[in-house]
Amino acid sequence: MTVVLLTKATRVATLLSGRKRAKWPSSSFLRRLLRNRSATFGGAVLIAAALAAVFAGAIFDADPLDMVGRPYTWPFTDRLHPLGTDMLGRDILVGLVYAARVSLAIGFAAAALSTILGVSLGVLAGYFGGWTDGLISRLTEVFQTMPPLILAVVVVTVLSPSVGSIACGIGIASWPQIARIVRAETLRLRDSEFVQAAVSVGEGHLRIVAGHILPNALPQIVVTGSILVASAILTEAALAFLGLGDPNEISWGSMIGAGREAMRTAWYMTALPGLAITAVVLSLNLLADGLNDVLNPRAGNV
Amino acid sequence: MHRPFVWLPTRRSLLAAGTAGLAAAGLSRGAHAGDVAKPGGTLVVVLDPEPAGLVAGISISAPAVAVSSNIFDGLVVLDETFTPRPQLAESWETSQDGLSITFRLRKDVSWHDGKPFTSADVQYSLIEVTKKTHPRGNAVFANLTAVETPDPHTAVFRFSRPSPVVWAALEGTETQILPRHLYEGTNPIANPWTAKPVGTGAFVFKEWIRGDRIVLERNPNYWDKGCPLLDRIVFRTIRDAGSRTATLEAGEAQYGAMNPVSLADTERLRGSADLTVETRGFEGSAPMYFFDFNMRRKPFDDIRVRQAFAHALDRTALARTIWYGLAEPATGPIPSYQKAFYNPDTPQYAFDPKKAEALLDEAGLKRGPGGVRLRIDHVPCAYGDDYIRAAEFYRQALKRIGVELRVRTFDLPTYLRVIFTDYDFDTHSAWYSAYPDPQIGVQRRYWSQAIKKGTPSSNASQVADPDLDQVIEAIQVAGDPAERHALIRRFQSVAQEKLPSINLLELKFFRVYAKNLDGISFAPFGGYQSFKTVSTSV
Known part of the structure; x- marks a missing residue:
């Protein structure tokens, strides 16, 4: 009897001291990430876009919505407007740089919103199980049966188009994916020995979730989150294409939406912001892939 | 003909080949008007949106009129x-x-x-x-x-x-x-004959497949002998403007009613060897495009502010860039082509941003931090992207005189509620039909009795001016044509002087049709009239 108890106590002690450490970014993590070529490329493009967004005002001291040139100037035909002008005579290069602000802001804000919603609901469902899990899982399924774009259209239409309502609409439409992943991760981790150990020494729910479960689910969250940013940028473009962009702000999507009608006469108005979106979405996907390789312990090259 | 894409001709010929059957029904392409008229054949018309009913006398809408003027006559x-x-x-x-x-x-x-x-x-x-x-x-x-x-x-x-x-x-x-x-004795709207109309017109209703097409056939007993020339008309509902353009370019349809293609495409189509872009035929509906103020909100009760806005908007540039030339600057509430009523001698507000700034200074709206004097919103009508682009044009134009305009866009039902029920706007831009008599289409913008909560195309700016009311009510009771004309001329001067609304453009609506069509009507309502005189030349 005593022996058994002792053995058990020793095992708990061993587990607690040697438990899996959370993988917070460290220099070795960065080094591994930099060694991953696709992640490096993706990160570089993304940083360039972010710099353009932040320093847009310093690069071009102009209002991107001002009608500065002759409408329908093709790219590379006028030195004043290297990438041409749109149907109102707005400079497309200046537009592309400034549009990075709204597109990235909407992308990250929407992804943050859906990550917060998804992680909270996913952890609650996976950790507590039972009727909480049943309720949240049904809710997730209800949201998953609705096409995300249609749901975003409804939210944006009801709130009337603005940067805030668009980010909100996309965020609300895209949380189920991350909720399901986090729930599955939580279910797996909940039964792991180190969580059992934490339970047995009487750690509270909050501490267990914040200290043991979330850090171990982080790789999955980061990877899914970066893909959510990419899909939010694409959804914003789709909304703008449908005429649901914020008319007071310039984004890559709104540039495509405006150029759409002139597609047969001046395809460059749609193609140039389209290229910007492609580059950023591709780089986000590459970065996510790279993160997955580096963070996923089962990848084998750790 | 220059085309931006290499694949386009291929796609176009594919479409044309696919519809050879329809084309063979009698409409040869490439011939020009003025050749021998050939009776018979089928005319394919692209129409959008699909009308709610086919008897315009009961539920009137532009597409309903375009179809049912073939089935019904007027006096x-x-x-x-x-x-x-x-x-x-x-x-x-x-x-x-x-x-x-x-x-x-x-x-x-x-x-x-x-x-x-x-x-x-x-x-x-x-x-x-x-x-x-x-x-x-x-x-x-x-x-x-x-x-x-x-x-x-x-x-x-x-x-x-x-x-x-x-x-x-x-x-x-x-x-x-x-x-x-x-x-007789029925509710006309619920009457089953409203979906399969019986008229006296040149064409007889044949079938209506909702969401797809409406088919009319020649009336052999039509009173106007020699008419109609066509055997059959097929109205096809195509929702997407790009598809309508492709359908017309491929010759799959020969006639597009009521602005069938996007404004950007008209420029390209005007150079087409097979298609005509025609702006005549809408002088009766007379779309007049304007910029309204909410007269119950400050500072728009100050006429100097309204005058400043009028001086800040370059209507010539607006017509050229947003409407691709398919509009003329308006000088008043009645279009210049309605010569019987039009008054050219009214107060005008030339494009002059300096004067606009001086007027705003005078009105006590000085430039504040960031050069902004005034922050207001603007709601463009929800009839399409062109109107949103026009709102962007106003925003940039007004920014130059220190007015920050925030554009708010809505779907159509919400737009109607925001403007005509809630009156929740500072400024608003839209067009109303002026119709052939200002008493029908113009007075509703200026008459205090036309402030009708919940009624679309009523007096949304809520202008209630005794001088305007007086001249409008005098027009309504004037029996003598000469006296009435004089009053209508005076009304235009008062409307331009009081400026509760800036008359921006006489919009030019347009039809796109095959060059080998003959007998198209250019009368004031020609854009909606019967195809009874239309034929194809060979």
């Missing part, structure tokens, strides 16, 4: 000079006091079901349908007290006051004559 038809010409009425006379009009009707007209057309049909249509269900009918025919039918081929209109305005509304595109024997 008269307006010619190029807005003069009424005989249609179902052979002749007419107005009494000296202007209180009655006697119409002598054609004797050789029968309904598509064989029953004879009589004055009882005219009486029923005017009193029971137009006056009760037409959105403008009750106002236009307010003084019409009775239609007497002394014999089957005479109809006498009795008025309580002279009403010269009715001449602008008696044409078939506005007031249709319906068969009394099918409608």
